Amino acid sequence: MLFSWFELHHKSIFPSEGSNLQTILVGWATAKAYTRRRMKLLYRLLSPSLHDSRKPSLKLNIPKTVLRIVLICESLGLRVSEGDSAKGDPPPSSRETKPPPRAKKRRFAPIKIANQIPMRRRKEIEKALGEVGESPTKWSRNGGTKNHVFMRKRIKPGTIRHMEYDLLDVEIGESWPVPISVIHGSRPGPVVTLLGAIHGDELVGPLALTYLCGPNFMGPDRVIDAGVLAGTIRIVPIVNLPGYRRMMRDFPDGRDLNRCFPGKPDSNTTSRVAHKLWSKLISTSDYVVDLHSAAKGRTNIPQIRANLAHASSNRIARSFGIETILDSEGPRGSLRRITNQEDIACITYEGGGSDEADPESVQISMYGIINLLRSLRMLPGYPSKPRFRILASGSVWIRSDQGGLLDVLAPAGSFVEEGEIVATITDPELPGVQHDVVSPIRGLLISSATHPFVNSGSPIGHLLPVKRGVTTLKRRLDDEGCLIISGSDGEPPWREDEDIEDIAVFGEWSGGSPDAEWGPAGSSTDEEEDN
Numbered sequence: 001m002l003f004s005w006f007e008l009h010h011k012s013i014f015p016s017e018g019s020n021l022q023t024i025l026v027g028w029a030t031a032k033a034y035t036r037r038r039m040k041l042l043y044r045l046l047s048p049s050l051h052d053s054r055k056p057s058l059k060l061n062i063p064k065t066v067l068r069i070v071l072i073c074e075s076l077g078l079r080v081s082e083g084d085s086a087k088g089d090p091p092p093s094s095r096e097t098k099p100p101p102r103a104k105k106r107r108f109a110p111i112k113i114a115n116q117i118p119m120r121r122r123k124e125i126e127k128a129l130g131e132v133g134e135s136p137t138k139w140s141r142n143g144g145t146k147n148h149v150f151m152r153k154r155i156k157p158g159t160i161r162h163m164e165y166d167l168l169d170v171e172i173g174e175s176w177p178v179p180i181s182v183i184h185g186s187r188p189g190p191v192v193t194l195l196g197a198i199h200g201d202e203l204v205g206p207l208a209l210t211y212l213c214g215p216n217f218m219g220p221d222r223v224i225d226a227g228v229l230a231g232t233i234r235i236v237p238i239v240n241l242p243g244y245r246r247m248m249r250d251f252p253d254g255r256d257l258n259r260c261f262p263g264k265p266d267s268n269t270t271s272r273v274a275h276k277l278w279s280k281l282i283s284t285s286d287y288v289v290d291l292h293s294a295a296k297g298r299t300n301i302p303q304i305r306a307n308l309a310h311a312s313s314n315r316i317a318r319s320f321g322i323e324t325i326l327d328s329e330g331p332r333g334s335l336r337r338i339t340n341q342e343d344i345a346c347i348t349y350e351g352g353g354s355d356e357a358d359p360e361s362v363q364i365s366m367y368g369i370i371n372l373l374r375s376l377r378m379l380p381g382y383p384s385k386p387r388f389r390i391l392a393s394g395s396v397w398i399r400s401d402q403g404g405l406l407d408v409l410a411p412a413g414s415f416v417e418e419g420e421i422v423a424t425i426t427d428p429e430l431p432g433v434q435h436d437v438v439s440p441i442r443g444l445l446i447s448s449a450t451h452p453f454v455n456s457g458s459p460i461g462h463l464l465p466v467k468r469g470v471t472t473l474k475r476r477l478d479d480e481g482c483l484i485i486s487g488s489d490g491e492p493p494w495r496e497d498e499d500i501e502d503i504a505v506f507g508e509w510s511g512g513s514p515d516a517e518w519g520p521a522g523s524s525t526d527e528e529e530d531n
């Protein structure tokens with residue numbers, strides 16, 4: 001059913017007639033029967049330059065990831081392709097009104113280390129960053145660009161190949177082919193591998209990578225243009241395709257691929273898959289980005305996890321352009337940990353929860369990947385950077401002291417004060433009785449429970465205690481007290497690295513790693529990690 005008020009009122013909602021954006025929005029609104037308020041807010045979100053008022057809240061939950069494609073394209077100066085076959089025009093001239101980014105003062109500015117990271121860890125990070133060497137000679141432009149050889153295929157410079165990659169080597173039976181796109185640039189440079197859905201039920205990565213491989217972002221005159229690219233990008237939107245098809249985190253043999261690296265060629269099924277990925281795809285990469293979401297029953301705000309004492313991982317963790325970076329090595333057998341041990345850069349992006357397509361997390365990860373590629377000078381253009389970064393080496397848990405049904409008042413992303421009520425718990429057997437869950441400390445909630453069933457001791461939220469930089473952080477809160485993450489509000493700014501305030505959160509990861517304390521008692525800590 002079409003909303004007739006839309007025909008009546010759309011002039012008051014859209015002041016300027018005839019824009020591409022308006023046409024798309026009206027089409028969506030009529031098709032999806034959006035309310036007028038939501039459409040107004042959406043319009044403001046998509047074209048912030050037309051409105052002086054502050055950005056609408058992130059928690060409007062505008063459920064269409066695809067609408068964010070319009071936003072990302074607009075901010076990158078690209079016309080939106082309305083069909084898979086549509087080809088975009090050159091960037092519209094209206095983008096020229098935006099002030100051009102300043103030239104960089106220093107090409108290799110020293111990386112700051114927040115001064116409140118624990119001294120021992122700080123020394124490790126400083127030592128590692130001091131060991132950064134020169135770029136490998138294979139990235140030099142002197143020798144020209146060679147073919148990229150992958151799976152015995154030669155990919156010519158300046159071309160894109162979409163192919164299939166067998167997770168298992170068999171002559172008969174299931175080989176589990178997964179799609180992979182290889183974009184081999186016309187100029188030499190590093191090899192970046194982007195992976196989604198190592199856990200088959202985490203769908204933010206597959207969505208972001210699928211959109212990046214689509215006509216809006218890849219091809220001539222698009223952001224990822226093989227004719228302009230320096231280096232090679234390999235994209236696997238869904239690594240665990242067998243799990244994805246079953247809507248499951250693990251492989252069909254019940255194992256978690258992200259605990260099986262580097263794998264063995266003669267061991268169990270998942271270990272064989274890990275070994276093949278490791279030897280053919282990961283060990284031949286210079287940078288690896290692994291996209292994840294929270295495990296079942298919780299949700300994460302967009303965040304990067306990286307071993308900050310690994311120099312090149314530290315660099316790409318910062319280049320992603322978002323605020324929250326958790327300093328951790330990753331669980332045993334995880335891709336990040338093993339890749340770093342071989343001195344290959346690897347970061348994990350976490351956003352949203354499993355079995356959901358959180359549009360904001362998809363959007364932020366797409367911006368983040370473009371930022372990272374720009375920072376590595378593989379793509380032209382300046383990466384955007386956040387106003388501040390929280391470099392966290394520890395966290396605090398908020399737990400329920402009662403059993404019952406949970407109602408979360410402060411979702412992931414909220415900045416909460418000490419003593420603030422973050423959730424309430426009621427018991428269906430005792431109507432009218434309610435217990436409050438309060439935050440033990442002031443900080444940023446990076447994860448919160450989404451399953452309402454709780455017992456005494458169940459984790460409700462995962463909090464980064466913020467002691468310094470509170471004023472800076474509060475300036476980036478929306479009306480509901482949630483952090484507006486860089487890249488979520490349309491036009492990520494460009495700024496000098498030295499203008500970014502580093503806010504250190506010190507402490508320890510209870511249980512040894514960021515997610516170790518989630519989940520029901522009795523299960524092994526490894527199984528409770530999101531990544």
Ligand SMILES: [Zn+2]
Pocket residue numbers: 198199202291292293530531
């Ligand atoms: Zn995961």
